[in-house]
Amino acid sequence: MTRQIMTGSGAEPATRNGASPQAGAPRLGNGAPTSNGALSSPAGVGWGLPLVVLVAGMFMSLLDTNIVNVAIPTIQKEFGATTDDVQWVTTAYALALGVVVPASAWLGDRFGLRRVYNVALLGFAAGSALCGLAWDLNSLVAFRILQAIPGAVLPVLTLTMLYRIVPRERIGAAMGLYGLGIVFAPAIGPTLGGYLVEYVDWRSIFFVNVPVGILATVAAALVLPAFPGQAGRRFDVLGFITIAGGLFALLLALSKGQSWGWDSYRILLLLTLSVLSLALFVVIELEVADPLLDLRVFRHWSFTHSLLLTAVLSVVWFAVLYYIPLFLQQAQGWGAFDTGLTPLPQALVLGVLMPIAGRLYDRIGPRWLVTIGLTIASFSTYQMHVMTLDTSREQIMWWLVWLAAGLALAVMPIITAGLAAIPTIEVGGASVVNNVVRQISASLGLAVLTEIWTTQQAQQLAGRAALLPGDAGTSYLDPASPTGQGLYALHQQTQLHVFVAAMNDLILIAAGLSTLGALAALLMRSGHPATGAAKQAKSARRR
Numbered sequence: 001m002t003r004q005i006m007t008g009s010g011a012e013p014a015t016r017n018g019a020s021p022q023a024g025a026p027r028l029g030n031g032a033p034t035s036n037g038a039l040s041s042p043a044g045v046g047w048g049l050p051l052v053v054l055v056a057g058m059f060m061s062l063l064d065t066n067i068v069n070v071a072i073p074t075i076q077k078e079f080g081a082t083t084d085d086v087q088w089v090t091t092a093y094a095l096a097l098g099v100v101v102p103a104s105a106w107l108g109d110r111f112g113l114r115r116v117y118n119v120a121l122l123g124f125a126a127g128s129a130l131c132g133l134a135w136d137l138n139s140l141v142a143f144r145i146l147q148a149i150p151g152a153v154l155p156v157l158t159l160t161m162l163y164r165i166v167p168r169e170r171i172g173a174a175m176g177l178y179g180l181g182i183v184f185a186p187a188i189g190p191t192l193g194g195y196l197v198e199y200v201d202w203r204s205i206f207f208v209n210v211p212v213g214i215l216a217t218v219a220a221a222l223v224l225p226a227f228p229g230q231a232g233r234r235f236d237v238l239g240f241i242t243i244a245g246g247l248f249a250l251l252l253a254l255s256k257g258q259s260w261g262w263d264s265y266r267i268l269l270l271l272t273l274s275v276l277s278l279a280l281f282v283v284i285e286l287e288v289a290d291p292l293l294d295l296r297v298f299r300h301w302s303f304t305h306s307l308l309l310t311a312v313l314s315v316v317w318f319a320v321l322y323y324i325p326l327f328l329q330q331a332q333g334w335g336a337f338d339t340g341l342t343p344l345p346q347a348l349v350l351g352v353l354m355p356i357a358g359r360l361y362d363r364i365g366p367r368w369l370v371t372i373g374l375t376i377a378s379f380s381t382y383q384m385h386v387m388t389l390d391t392s393r394e395q396i397m398w399w400l401v402w403l404a405a406g407l408a409l410a411v412m413p414i415i416t417a418g419l420a421a422i423p424t425i426e427v428g429g430a431s432v433v434n435n436v437v438r439q440i441s442a443s444l445g446l447a448v449l450t451e452i453w454t455t456q457q458a459q460q461l462a463g464r465a466a467l468l469p470g471d472a473g474t475s476y477l478d479p480a481s482p483t484g485q486g487l488y489a490l491h492q493q494t495q496l497h498v499f500v501a502a503m504n505d506l507i508l509i510a511a512g513l514s515t516l517g518a519l520a521a522l523l524m525r526s527g528h529p530a531t532g533a534a535k536q537a538k539s540a541r542r543r
Contacts, residue, residue, distance in 0.1 A: 047165045047166045047167070047170075047174070049223050050161075050165055050223050050224050050225070051162060051165065051166065051174055051177060051178075052177070053216065053219045053220050053223055053224060054117075054158045054161055054162060054220075054224070055158065055177055055178060055180070055181040056216055056219075057117065057120075057121050057154055057158065057213075057216045057220065058154045058155050058158040058178075058181050058185075059181045059184070059185045060121075060124065060154075060185075060209055060212050060213060060216065061124055061150075061151035061152075061154040061155065062155065062181060062182065062185035062186060063185040063186075063188070063189050063192070064093070064128070064147065064151060064189075064206075064209070065093070065094075065097075065185075065186055065189070065318075066090075066186050066189045066190065066193075066318070066321055066322065067189035067190070067192060067193035067205050068089060068090055068093075068193065068205065069090065069189070069190060069193070069321075069322060069325050069326075070190050070193045070194045070197055070325055070329070070336045070339055070340055071193055071197045071202040071205055071336070072086055072087075072089065072090070073329060073330075073336075074197055074202045074336070075089060075137075075140070075202060078202070079136055079137040079140075081137045085137060086137065087255075088137075088141045089137075089140060089141060089144055091251075091255050092141045092144050092145050092148075093144045093145070093147070093148045093151075094148075094251065094439075094442075094443040094446075095145075095148075095247075095248055095251050095252065095443075096144070096145045096148030096149060096152065097148050097151065097152045097439050097443070098152075098247045098248070098251060098436075098439055098440050098443055099152075099244040099247060099248055100148065100149050100152035100153065101152045101153075101156060101432070101435050101436050101439055101440075102239075102240065102243050102244070102292050102293055102432065102436055103235075103240055103292065104152060104153045104156035104157060104432060104435070105156060105160070105292075105293075105429060105431075105432040106233065106235055106236070106290075106292060107153060108153075108156070108157050108160060108227070109233050110233055110235070112226070112227050112228055113157055113160060113161050113164075113227035114161075114220065114221075114224045114225070114226055114227050116153065116157060117153075117154065117157045117158075117161070117220060117224070118217050118220050118221060119150070120150035120151075120153040120154050120157070121150070121154070121213050121216050121217040121220065122150075122213060122214070122217055123149065123150030124147060124150040124151050124154065124209065124213055125209055125210045125212070125213025125214060125217075127143060127144075127146045127147030127148075127149070127150065127151070128147055128206040128207070128208075128209035128210060128213070129206065129207065129209075129210050130143040130146060130147070131143040131144055131147055131203075131206040132203040132204070132206035132207040133203075134203075147206075152439070155182075155435050156431060156432050156435045158178070158181075159178065159419075159431035159434065159435065160427065160431045160432075161224070161227070162174055162175075162178055163419065163424070163427045163431070164225070164227065165225060169362075170362075171362075171416060171420070172358045172359065172360075172361035172362035172412070172416060173355070173358040173359055173362065174358070175358055175361070175412045175415060175416040176354050176355045176356075176357055176358020176359070176361070176412050177354070177355065177358070178412070178415075179354050179357075179358075179411040179412035179415060180350060180351065180354035180355070180412075182411060182438075183317065183350050183354070183404075183407055183408070183411055184347055184350045184351060184354070186317065186318065186321050187321070187343050187346050187347040187350055187404065188343070188344070188347045189321075190321070190325055190339060190340040190342070190343050191340040191341055191343060191344045191347065192205075192208075192340065193205050193336070193340055194335075194336040194337040194338070194339050194340020194341065195337050195340060196208065197336040197337070198335055198336045198337040199337065233290050234289075234290050235290075235292075236284070236285075236288055236290060236291055236292035238284050238288075239281055239284045239285055239288065239291060239292035239293070240292055242277045242278070242280045242281035242284060243277070243278065243281045243292065243293070245273065245274075245277045246273070246274045246275075246276075246277030246278035246281060247274075247278075247440060249270040249271070249273045249274040249277065250270070250271070250274035250278075250444070251443055251444065251447060252270055253267050253270035253271050253274065254444060254447035254448060254451060255447050255450075257451055258451055258454045258455065282295065293429065293432060293433055293436065294426065294429035294430075294433070295433075297422060297426055297429060297430045297433055298433075300421045300422055301421075302417060302418060302420070302421035302524075302525070303418040303419070303421045303422055303430060304418075305418070305520070305523060305524065306414050306415065306417055306418025306419075306421075306434075307418065307433070307434065307437045308520065309370065309374075309410075309414045309517055309520060309521060310414055310415065310418075310434065310437055310438050310441070311437055311438075311441035311445075312374075312513050312514065312516065312517040312520075313374075313377075313407065313410065313411060313414065313517065314437075314438050314439075314441045314442040314445065315441055315442065315445030315446070315449075315510065315513060316377065316381060316510045316513055316514050316517075317407060317442075318442040318445065318446055319445060319446060319449050319506060319507075319510050320381065320384070320400070320403065320507070320510065321343070322446060323453075323503050323506060323507070324342065324343070324396065324400070325339050325340075325342075326503075327387065327499075327500065327503060328342060328393065328396070330499065331389060331496050331499055331500055332389065332393075334393070338393075342393055342396060342397055342400070343400055345397050345400065345401050345404075346397075346400040346401050346403065346404035347404070349401050349404040349405055349408065350404050350407070350408050352408075353404075353405060353408035353409065354408050354411070354412060356408075357369060357373075357408055357409050357410075357411075357412050357413065358412055361412060361413045361416060361417075364526070365413075365417070365524075365525055365526045366413035366414065366416070366417035366521075366524045366525065366526075367521065367522065367524040367525060367526040368526060369409050369410065369413045370409070370410045370413050370414055370417075370518075370521040370524055371518055371521040371522055371524075372406075372409055373405075373406045373407065373408070373409030373410030373411075373413075374406060374410050374514055374515075374517045374518035374521055375406070375515075375518045376402060376403075376405055376406030376409070377403050377406030377407055377410065377514045377517075377518075378406075378511055378514035378515040378517075378518055379402070379406075380399050380400075380402035380403040380405075380406060381399075381403060381507060381510050381511040381514055382507075382508070382511035383399050383402075384396075384399050384504075384507045384511075385504045385505075385507040385508040385511060386504065387500060387503070387504055387507075388500060389496055389497070389500060406514075410521075413524075415434065417524060417525070418430075418434065419431065419434070449506045449509065449510075452505070452506060452509070453502050453503060453505070453506050454502075456501070456502035456505055457498050457499065457502045460498040460501060460502060461494070461495070461498050
């Protein structure tokens with residue numbers, strides 16, 4: 001039994017297992033397939049320049065996932081918001097990303113990859129401008145949601161087009177540049193954000209995207225091949241409603257569990273709705289002719305294995321990037337710019353090692369690169385769990401540098417090895433699944449770790465409160481009271497110690513996840529990628 005599989009380059013007959021006689025040579029409007037299936041650009045400039053343009057656009061959207069972190073205290077002060085309320089500036093963005101990412105592939109297939117990519121760039125620039133013009137916290141949160149909608153589309157389309165324009169024998173080097181965008185943007189975000197917040201204005205972290213987005217759109221229109229859309233593919237409405245509703249309910253429950261109470265009616269209702277919606281989504285996707293997410297890609301073990309490792313990396317990476325700036329600003333009192341400078345050396349390490357990892361992948365395959373990389377990441381993360389209020393910023397920089405070195409070796413081989421197991425015609429759907437897993441695992445992981453962190457702080461504060469003098473009452477909260485000055489200082493110092501102790505527990509969890517990932521990486525294939533691909537093809541023919 002055959003079916004028509006629709007891609008951004010046209011519909012091609014394929015068997016149920018995804019094989020296609022023409023999978024490697026999709027058609028273009030003003031670009032042309034080369035002998036090995038890669039697509040030339042309109043100007044005949046090869047695949048290098050188009051790839052740079054793609055990664056630059058994706059870089060802009062990924063930068064905004066955490067550039068806002070160092071601005072949160074300033075935004076809170078300007079709008080007079082509580083800590084819980086101001087966190088919605090980042091939470092709303094993450095929620096919107098998780099909801100929109102699944103629909104990205106359909107948009108590219110329906111209207112054309114390059115066209116949707118350009119519209120997303122302009123939309124992201126417009127959403128960023130609105131964020132910069134926000135007049136209160138509610139308007140900023142609303143505009144962050146609008147900004148996230150096109151921002152969710154860009155990484156998915158970038159990976160899909162990458163596999164359309166880059167020759168398979170050069171995919172390792174190309175994925176090195178793609179992976180650099182994935183990890184370099186979050187690493188450089190605090191540095192750029194800290195400088196803009198401290199020396200310009202917090203609104204400039206959004207306004208800077210406007211000229212970049214316009215220039216990226218012009219460049220994309222000039223150098224990217226045309227990928228015609230396909231009007232025949234229907235939008236999976238039920239699939240979108242169920243996955244969007246399920247993910248939104250789950251992320252909201254994890255974000256508000258501490259404040260609303262884990263046994264409260266609202267949280268239990270959200271968790272129940274999430275489980276039922278996601279279960280229904282799986283049933284729908286396995287039955288409809290044009291699924292929103294092609295869940296059949298999970299039949300390829302190498303791809304599924306890579307997703308598990310991607311989830312581990314996403315949780316570890318984004319947890320460190322989120323909590324280290326909080327520690328430097330709230331526990332050690334560093335300013336926004338000094339805090340942002342701390343991850344700068346790790347960004348430089350990523351810039352140097354990611355391309356090297358791409359070349360090594362083309363020679364030796366993923367197993368030892370990923371195993372060594374995750375082992376280094378595990379060791380460096382473990383070192384961080386002993387941080388105190390007296391830990392120097394230089395020491396933290398060195399830990400982050402080693403973490404970056406490990407991630408630089410692991411990220412690209414994990415993604416590339418997973419997609420290499422997918423038939424060319426299914427790469428578009430697999431890239432969407434990869435981005436969904438990466439985004440959702442980062443959001444869910446951060447929400448769960450934050451909940452653990454909050455609970456740990458509450459428990460430790462309650463335990464240490466018992467050590468206060470029994471007759472102190474609440475006078476220690478008033479610095480003007482006779483005994484208040486000393487006790488108030490003790491209270492403040494205790495809060496800081498508890499803050500750091502709870503954060504160290506989270507870092508230890510991240511180190512444990514990295515260790516499990518390093519052990520799981522030993523199951524990956526080794527050797528030249530072409531050899532592995534040939535073995536997979538031979539195995540498929542036997543089946």
